[in-house]
Amino acid sequence: MLTRLKGGHVVDPANGVDEVRDLFIEDGKIVAAPTDAGSAGEVVDCGGLIVMAGAIDIHSHIAGGHVNTARLLLPEWHRAFSARPGDTALSKVGWTTEETGLRYAEMGFTTVVEPAMGPQSALHAHLELADIPIIDKATLVVLGNDDLLLSMIRDGESADAIADYVAWTVDASKALGVKCINAGGSAAFKENVRSYAFDAEVPDYGVSSRQIVKALQRAVKDTGIPHPLHVHCNNLGMPGKSAEAAEATIMASEGLPLHLAHIQFYGYGTEGKRGFSSKGQELAALVNRNPDVTVDIGQVMFGQTVTISSDEMRQFAGRAQASPGKSIILDQEANGGGVVPMNYQEKSFHNALQWAIGLELFLLIEDPSRVFFTTDHPNGAPFTTYPDIFALLMDRDMRQTWIEALPKGVAKWTSLPQIEREYTLNEIATMTRAAPARLLGTKDRGHLGVGATADISVYRPNEDKAKMFAAAAYLFKDGTKVVENGAVIARPYGRALTLKTQSDAAMGSRLDRYFDDAYGLDSRWFKVDGGALRRDMPFREVPCL
């Protein structure tokens, strides 16, 4: 059936469209306007509404072992308990896979990337993703603290061999890309190293973080993976050292694309009597000067949340600030990780400055196609805070109101009060639709051109931008209307986006032996079998470059 979205203001920067026009959908795709527009079987009146492609979140921890551990650790913050200790931002997220899909869809999101899937947690992550309704999902598989990669680099194995290993891992785990998290840091922590930097060596291997990042960056390119290596730098959150780590990593991109995750957590200097200051301006300038680099923010918002990370060294250090005071840390093959609850408080100088640094970076990085909209859910804040963040980016007065509520003294440590920029709808559409689709290599989405997957979000304009983005007027997923007036009306299951990476057969037999010899594990356990997920079409393949 042909569906006509009639008379909406279409904001589609990927195709240079920013005007009132009709859109037509058939069989889940966007199609050209028929000669007789009246032939549409269904007409959705979009007069006065804003029409965009479905939004894409490139970095949100929505599934997998550590996410589930957070559910286990914090029963008291679940929705079912919310009437008892009081509503929390975390309780509004909903803790189930089902609610994750519903809440994202209500805001007009149609694709979300789980960015930290350990190779061992791949089946677990995909089982959870299979239970998230409506949205499409994808994962990045984590390498960079694994014994095999570190050994290969130490032993001077060829770039081809490393690329084969990466290709095997991406294919086995059904990932869309590769992430490295504090490369070498988790491995070093298991040897009781407590502080680690870009050029420090991992004991036992004599390999530096730089070598690991560079080897993976090259392997990702050689394998034809569209998404550049996704890097979580060393020394996250440490005043001074974090900014140095981000700078060193950016400088190491050396002409090849590199994505730096949740850069807000690296924008920390050491000035002032508290030894904590903003490096937002410097970091933004550095990003502006280095066109190879893309970043997402990891915006902090105030309230109770929980940090979920495969950066075991950082999570171990963060135990001291856990609120409530409990945490689960995992020593595991490769990265491990940890779950540490966190309560960001508006009245805390430290937390307030973190909030301001995130916004500084959002607003000072000039190209909206190189900065991505994330809270590193739930690490900076739950994704349910997105509407407020859109409003903060689009409305300078609102920022001013928030700044005035912060502790005295915060304002003088950030350039935020002086920044006049307000994001336009077109820039928002670039940042949350066009650019992420390009970054992930998913050409069928992020835009509204003919042939695109009919993932379409429609918003009702409102002076209050938070209200506008909190509840989509309509959401179409694969051409099916799934949200109306901010409420889910249908819940089909989306798919996980995967790559078909090719590796030499010899790598397969090598890994069969390796996992058995090194860890007593069966290499088949690392391979995700789509049949185990109990969905008709669990995957959708994205072409390699």
Added chain:
Amino acid sequence: MSALTFRLKGEPEERIDCSSLVPHHLANFSPAEIARLPVGTTKRGLLVGDVFEVSRNDAGEIRFEGGSGRLDRIGQAMQGGVIRVAGPAGFRFGRAMTGGELHAEGSVGDLCGSAMAGGRITVGGDCGARLGGPDAGEMKGMSGGTIHVKGNAGERAADRMRRGSVLVGGDCGKDAFSRMIAGTVVVKGKAHGVPGRLMKRGTIVLMGGAERYAPTFVDAGVHDLLVLKLMAKALGEVFGVVPFDGSPMRKISGDTAILGLGEIYVPA
């Protein structure tokens, strides 16, 4: 004025959530509105009127005529006023209450006074496990107020207790005072199992002693302490009568596995 009364129509087939039936919440409701409040815990969607006959009067005092072990969360989060239950009550009796008085003539279930912060609870019979303790995952149990259980307390009484006073007229079940952070507990009978495991601080008077003390509790000798006299007097003012008078007692300190500043006093 007489109390707002909920007369149980018969033993309910399912557990009943009475958390909305607290004075501050009912103050502005008419009897018809109260009868339409949801209290069921199954898909049948039971309302107050399905379970109780309501006679409307001053909501400042609420009375449950005929109790049941299935009436959960009576007095949950109550802020003031009085609730009396003429019979037994279910789980989470007075959980998270911050003020007022809550009385049950009969026995109550687990998590009585769970994480309460203020107010006064009396239980005529026994109480279930985790008296005053935290609910799943919560970091602290009772943090204020007083609880008097005239009968026995179940396992792990005063778990993670942080402040406030508890008097148990009978015995305590297994592993009482586990993970206690601070506060005062007086037990007329004995403590079964191993009391005080992982307690950091807090003061306990165990008139009947304990079944066994953990090896991480050390005997600190017999003391004639002014603080015991002051405590007996202060607690006497709260509870009426307490089973100790400030005479010299033996002090056992622990749990040294964690901090070791907890004190258990037993008759010398």
Added chain:
Amino acid sequence: MTTAWIDGQPVSTGEAVREAAKLLSSSRFPLVWGSFDDASALREGTRLASLAGGVIDHRDLPTIVPLVEALRDNGMIRVSPGEARRRADRVLVLGSDPFESRTELFEQIFSVRPDLGPAKENAREIVLLGPASASAGAFASAAGEVRSIACPDGEIGDAVAILKAALAGRPFHDGPFEEGGARALAGWLKDAAFAVIVFDAARLDAIAIEVVAGLVSDLNTDTRASALPLAPGGAMGAAEAALWTSGFPLRTGFGRIDPDHDLVLNAADRLLSSGEADARLALCLGDARLGDHDVPTVLLTGGEGVEADRARIVFSVGQPGIDHGTVVHEARFGSFVSRPAERSSMLPNAADILSAIADEVGARVSSNDEARR
């Protein structure tokens, strides 16, 4: 081949599914309980319990309750078996042999020497703190030096608490240790490159597990140490799958809009003996039995003893991982693995039956909603 019965009479699967859905829909508070080791069955079982407004529970849940409580009340630094194999230079084993029915896991960790970390050249040192002797049982064949310190199973919690006090330099009684033994053992842990404390999580109570977690946490102030709790994969996997489907690790009720989690109130035995659950669906595999209580029952059975006469509706189902594929929590891997069927079989997959009943219950719920409108 008949695989479905109503009141003892053979029927089509579809007929039995409709009757089961009717029974569960018309009950007040149905219990969905049983051998939910297969994550696929648990996912469908949770959906069924949710649509039918009932409770979901696993028959082996008591074996993981202390661990679940310790993890969420206190947290823990823990290690996967594979990492323990490669790094643990000193291993403290608590209680009667926790590897007694875990031969493959034992082999994975103890058949080789550690080969990563500063102590990789040394032989692994293993201390058995418990009633077992070092020269008997599986540990006699471990690659490493094994010694034992006698301690009755009932005093393991005390012994670990003593080690924690000794490490901190606070006073204690010797308990099961010889004079000076506790300090020596605490020092031995502290001087490890990577110490692992392993125990059967079903044999310690929640407080004792918290003490172990506390000891490990204290050790990590200066050195590396990690806990390795061993828990049955079936119940652990079910709890994990329940966490993402319902937000809680089982014993969760869906009588109201938000799930109600309560380990005591929603325990299957209590719900049946109190009469609060007025119907049940039981998945009985292996040696699982219906137990003493009789309520209107839907039985999915692939077990050794078929108690078909005690159920109104009976489905014969296959064995997960034998008659059909399965997804289970594998302790050696520390996560889920999928296993294909071992043989071709006509027996239905319990997950498919549960899914069909859930769909039918869901359809009844929405048609009731329509009717009400």
